[in-house]
Amino acid sequence: MRPPPPVPPRLAEELLVLCPHLVTAADRPAPFAAPVAVPATADPGDRLVAFLGRHP
Structure with missing residues (x-):
């Protein structure tokens, strides 16, 4: 299984x-x-995923 984009x-x-x-x-x-x-240097996508409780 490939990781999501x-x-x-x-x-x-x-x-x-x-x-x-929300x-x-x-x-x-x-x-x-x-x-x-x-x-703090994480890209926006990684920060979003992390905020939602997932490991980027």
């Missing part, structure tokens, strides 16, 4: 602004896990 950077940047308003503590631990730490 990366999230396009511009889309990820826009979703990073919206997601904190994914709240009530949505964790399911369907989203707790955010995962990533380096």
Whole structure:
């Protein structure tokens, strides 16, 4: 099985602004896990995936 394609950077940047308003503590631990730490230098797609509780 191939890994999913990366999230396009511009889309990820826009979703990073919206997601904190849409994914709240009530949505964790399911369907989203707790955010995962990533380096400050991580690209927008990796930061988005990490915010949603997945390891990039």
